Amino acid sequence: MKRFNAIVLMLILSSVASVHAAILINGAGATFPYPIYSKWFDLYHRAHPTYQFNYQSIGSGGGIRQFLAETVDFGATDAPMKNKQIESAPGRVVHIPTVMGAVAVVYNLPELTQPLQLSGELLADIFMGKVKKWSDARIAALNTGVVLPDRYILVMHRSDGSGTTAVFTDYLAKVNEAWAKDVGHGKAVNWPAGLGAKGNEGVTGLVHQMPGAIGYVEMAYAEQNKLAVVSLRNKQGEFVLPSSQAVSRAAAGAVIPDDFRVSITDADGSGAYPISSFTYLLVYDPAKDQVKGQALIGFLKWAMRMGQTFAEPLHYAPLPKSLIERVQSRISQMK
Amino acid sequence: MGDRIFKQAVTGVALLIVTITIALGVMLVWQSWPALKSMGFKFITTSHWNPVLEEYGILPLIFGTIVSSFLALCIAGPIGLGIAIFLSELAPRWLGGIVGFLVELLAAIPSVIFGLWGILYLVPVLRTQVEPWLIEHAAGFPLFEGPPYGVGMLAASLILAIMVIPILSSVCRDVLRAVPREQREAAYALGATRWEVIRISVVSYAKSGIFGALFLGLGRALGETMAVTMVIGNSPIISKSILAPAQTMASMIANEFAEASSDMYVSAVIAVALMLFVLTLIINGFARFLVHKTAHPTG
Numbered sequence: 001m002k003r004f005n006a007i008v009l010m011l012i013l014s015s016v017a018s019v020h021a022a023i024l025i026n027g028a029g030a031t032f033p034y035p036i037y038s039k040w041f042d043l044y045h046r047a048h049p050t051y052q053f054n055y056q057s058i059g060s061g062g063g064i065r066q067f068l069a070e071t072v073d074f075g076a077t078d079a080p081m082k083n084k085q086i087e088s089a090p091g092r093v094v095h096i097p098t099v100m101g102a103v104a105v106v107y108n109l110p111e112l113t114q115p116l117q118l119s120g121e122l123l124a125d126i127f128m129g130k131v132k133k134w135s136d137a138r139i140a141a142l143n144t145g146v147v148l149p150d151r152y153i154l155v156m157h158r159s160d161g162s163g164t165t166a167v168f169t170d171y172l173a174k175v176n177e178a179w180a181k182d183v184g185h186g187k188a189v190n191w192p193a194g195l196g197a198k199g200n201e202g203v204t205g206l207v208h209q210m211p212g213a214i215g216y217v218e219m220a221y222a223e224q225n226k227l228a229v230v231s232l233r234n235k236q237g238e239f240v241l242p243s244s245q246a247v248s249r250a251a252a253g254a255v256i257p258d259d260f261r262v263s264i265t266d267a268d269g270s271g272a273y274p275i276s277s278f279t280y281l282l283v284y285d286p287a288k289d290q291v292k293g294q295a296l297i298g299f300l301k302w303a304m305r306m307g308q309t310f311a312e313p314l315h316y317a318p319l320p321k322s323l324i325e326r327v328q329s330r331i332s333q334m335k
Numbered sequence: 336m337g338d339r340i341f342k343q344a345v346t347g348v349a350l351l352i353v354t355i356t357i358a359l360g361v362m363l364v365w366q367s368w369p370a371l372k373s374m375g376f377k378f379i380t381t382s383h384w385n386p387v388l389e390e391y392g393i394l395p396l397i398f399g400t401i402v403s404s405f406l407a408l409c410i411a412g413p414i415g416l417g418i419a420i421f422l423s424e425l426a427p428r429w430l431g432g433i434v435g436f437l438v439e440l441l442a443a444i445p446s447v448i449f450g451l452w453g454i455l456y457l458v459p460v461l462r463t464q465v466e467p468w469l470i471e472h473a474a475g476f477p478l479f480e481g482p483p484y485g486v487g488m489l490a491a492s493l494i495l496a497i498m499v500i501p502i503l504s505s506v507c508r509d510v511l512r513a514v515p516r517e518q519r520e521a522a523y524a525l526g527a528t529r530w531e532v533i534r535i536s537v538v539s540y541a542k543s544g545i546f547g548a549l550f551l552g553l554g555r556a557l558g559e560t561m562a563v564t565m566v567i568g569n570s571p572i573i574s575k576s577i578l579a580p581a582q583t584m585a586s587m588i589a590n591e592f593a594e595a596s597s598d599m600y601v602s603a604v605i606a607v608a609l610m611l612f613v614l615t616l617i618i619n620g621f622a623r624f625l626v627h628k629t630a631h632p633t634g
Contacts, residue, residue, distance in 0.1 A: 059593040152482060159569030159586075161386075161594025183387070187594045190385035195486060195580050196569030198590060205454055206486070210462070 022049070025292050025299075028056040029063020029076030032163050032218060033279045036099055036314045037076070040307050044299055051295050060163050061187065067282050073292050075282035078163030079187070080261035091284035094334065095260045096300055096327060099308070100251055100317040102242040103168045103275040104222035105230035106207050107214040109134060111149045112228065115241060117142045119233040120175030120266065120274060126214060127155055127172065128179065129193030134212065142233070149212075155194025156206045156215035161187040164200065167277040168216045171265035175274075216275075219247075220315035232275065235268045246273035247317035256323060260330075276317070286335040293335070300331050360612065367606035370599060378606060384571050384587075386595070391603040393610060395571040399581035400614070403488055403563065404556035406577070407495030412549060414496075415503025416538075422504070423511040424533055435508070442501030450565030453494045458485040458566060461493075466578055477575040484568060488577045491567040495559060499552040506551060510544030511537055543630040550622030557615055560585040584611040 034057035041053035058066075060077040067075030068089055086093050105123065107116060118126075122138055125131050131138060135148045158165045169185035183189050197203045203215040204225050214230075219242045222229050231239040240246050253269020256262050266274050281300070287293020304327055308318040319327070371378060374391055381392030418438060422431050462485030473479040514537050522536040538545070568580020569590065584607050595601045 061594040061596040064596070154482070154484070159564070159582075160590040161592075161596075163594075186387045187596060188386045188591055190383060190387065191570065194570070195484060196582075196590075197486075198564050198569070202565070209454075209459060210485070 022052045023291060023295055024052050024054060025074070025295055026054050026056075026072045027063075027074040027076060027281075028058050028066045028072045029282070030060045030078045030163055030279055031057040032078050032101060033076060033099060033316070035220075036307075036310060036316055039310055039314065040299075040303060043306075043310075044302055047302075048298070051299070053299075059161070061161065064282070070288065073283075073287075073289070074296060076280065077282060078277060078279050079166045080278075080280060081282065089284075091286070091288070094283050094285045094330070095280045096283065096331065097260050097278040097319060097323065098281055098303055099311045100247050100264075100276060100278055100319065101315075102219040102247045102273055102277070102317070103164055103171075103216050104219045104227075104242045105214065105216050105232065105275070106204070106222050106227040107230060108207050108209075108211050108228065109149060109151070110211055112146065114146065115229060115231040116146075117231045117233065117239045120171060123230075123232070124172040124176030124179040126153055127157070127191075127193065128183070129155065151212035154210055154213040155191075156203050156210075156213050157191050157194050157196055158188075158199070158203060158216075159196030160198050162199075163187065163277075163279075164216065164218055165189065167263075167265060167275060170263050171275045174266045218315075219243075223315055232273065234272050234274045235266060236270055236272070238271065240271060240273045242273050242275070244312045244315075244317040246271055247276040248320050250274070250276035251278070251317075251323060252320040256326075258326075258330075260327070283334070285333075297331060297334055301328065304328050304331070363605060363609040363612055367602055367609045370602035370606045371609075373599065374603075374606075378603075379610065382571070382573065386591075386597075386600050386603075389597070389599050391606070393571075393584065393587075393607055395573045396582055396584045396587050396607065397610070397614070398573050399488070399567070399571070400557060400583040400585070400611070403491045403495060403567065403581065403583060404553055406488070406492035407499055407556045408549060408553050410492065410496035411499040411503055411552060415500045415548070415552070416507055416545065418500070418504035419507030419511055420533060420538070422508045424529075424537065435505070438501050438504050441497075442505070446498060446559060446562040447565075449494055449498055450562035453490060453562060453566040454486075457493060458490055461485045461490055469578070478577055480576040481574070481578050483578060484580060486566050486568040487580045488567065488574075491563050491581070491583075492577070494562050494566055495556045498559060498562065499556050502555055503548050503552045506548035507541075507545055510541045510548060513544070514540050543626045546629055547622065547626050550618065550625075553618060553622075554615060557618065558585055558611070560589045564589055584608075584614075 037055055041055060045052055060079060063075040063077055064081055064085060066072045068085065070090060080095055081093060119142060132153060133150060134153055135150045140148055166185065166187045169183065169189055173180040173185040183192060195206065197206045200217045200221045203217050204221050204227065207213040207215040207227060208225060229241055231241050234240050249269050250264050250267035250272035253272045254262060254264040254267045264276050264278065267276065283296055287296065304324050311318040370391060377392060379393060379397065382394045383390050383392045422435055426434065462483050466483035466485065469479040470483060518536045518540055519532055522532040527535065563583055564586035567582060567586060569582050569586060570580040571582040588604055588607055592604050595604050
């Protein structure tokens with residue numbers, strides 16, 4: 001009995017001790033990288049039990065707001081912050097690209113056995129409701145030898161504000177002038193056609209149910225739900241399916257500025273998938289809290305080395321090597 | 336002593352509710368002011384919701400909210416009242432107990448479950464069976480035009496109707512049960528049939544309570560968010576056809592608040608909340624007036 005008591009006492013003491021030693025680092029932001037971030041935070045905590053991360057995936061917009069209000073130690077966002085937001089920040093904002101993702105264009109045409117091929121310009125016209133039927137001559141011209149069904153095209157888009165929509169519309173605005181002029185790009189736009197569904201799972205569900213549907217979702221959702229994915233024509237004129245390699249190629253082919261804030265949709269480069277994007281962690285340099293700041297620097301260094309190996313299994317794309325080196329040198333300058 | 340404490344305690348909680356309502360209203364007005372100031376009356380009279388250009392017009396949302404709730408009430412009203420009459424007047428005790436229990440169970444199901452059921456079962460049935468039939472047989476009738484998406488105003492109204500029925504029927508049942516026995520006995524004594532007794536002396540006696548139940552149901556339908564978002568198609572358009580997609584105020588807020596990035600955008604979404612608050616206030620006020628009118632027809 002005495003020994004039992006001693007063990008209980010030790011357990012209590014040790015747990016108290018570890019609670020005292022743990023440094024809690026709070027973050028909030030994008031939902032898109034949440035699966036890989038939670039994996040990273042968990043692994044990093046196991047390797048360095050002193051540091052514990054608490055991440056709330058409340059969306060990029062909320063993440064930026066909380067980061068600017070300094071209620072969290074770091075933020076996370078898919079689209080980089082705007083100049084105006086950066087100027088209003090209470091410190092120097094650093095964008096650290098962590099991993100990359102792609103938006104897959106998915107469709108439901110049971111008649112087709114091979115991937116449908118589309119160009120960006122035509123895709124934008126489809127999402128504007130200008131192309132009504134799958135048997136349209138312009139679609140047929142890109143899919144020679146394929147018998148296209150005489151179905152109506154049912155356009156599906158996100159109804160909730162979303163980084164996925166921001167990346168998708170950013171791409172359409174780059175490749176189609178009418179889209180840029182009439183619709184523009186953003187997390188939520190005034191959709192000229194189609195139905196809205198909430199979340200990636202909502203769009204996945206509608207496309208899955210409705211023959212003739214076309215929509216866009218994060219790459220992981222297309223793969224997990226076995227949806228048919230459009231092969232998109234990139235700047236080089238090649239038709240490319242979304243994959244980790246094709247996304248990394250898009251980053252390798254893009255010109256990336258020193259603050260890493262850049263859109264890499266419609267990137268030039270062989271094998272590049274055109275609807276690719278970064279996702280970022282937001283930190284202040286110098287950090288408000290020295291201890292937490294050093295902890296974040298350590299974590300970011302780890303994310304650039306070990307962290308990258310977890311990208312592909314979770315349907316993200318790792319950063320290209322050349323970019324990792326630049327990010328690492330930026331991290332090592334941080335105070 | 337105990338009396339005084341008790342009185343103060345219940346007065347306190349009653350005042351708390353008043354304070355919360357006022358605080359809510361003040362917060363909504365304050366937060367939505369930038370958007371309302373920049374848009375003016377165009378906020379409720381125009382139809383373009385375009386965050387890219389920072390133009391916000393919510394007419395289609397008001398339309399979608401009112402029409403979906405009204406249609407739901409048209410479907411749920413007769414059914415809910417029928418259930419209530421059955422439970423209070425006709426059912427044997429054991430059967431009434433079972434049906435009453437099931438209806439109340441329906442009321443306890445979270446709305447997201449109704450939404451899931453809607454997407455996975457109701458919408459496919461509407462798309463493959465009901466809507467093609469409607470479109471074919473109502474050729475040219477504008478209420479049933481357009482492609483059979485499955486999701487849309489009809490699906491939303493049906494889901495809302497199912498969610499409103501439990502409230503309607505349980506409140507109506509209690510209202511009908513409160514009708515004094517003498518009412519029924521007097522009618523029987525005059526030689527009325529069962530149908531006449533229910534129609535003349537029970538339902539018409541309970542009219543104001545039934546109106547109250549209907550407006551309670553309407554209130555529930557107006558504010559319902561999750562289930563509607565999942566089946567309404569989320570397109571802010573005003574269409575003559577009930578097969579077309581639409582959008583409601585509550586589902587717009589649920590959809591766009593989390594990712595609203597600019598201050599004006601956030602303010603516009605909160606302004607939608609304010610309008611929903613005002614709309615509910617108007618409808619509740621109207622309901623009060625109507626209930627009062629039917630209860631005191633002369634004054």
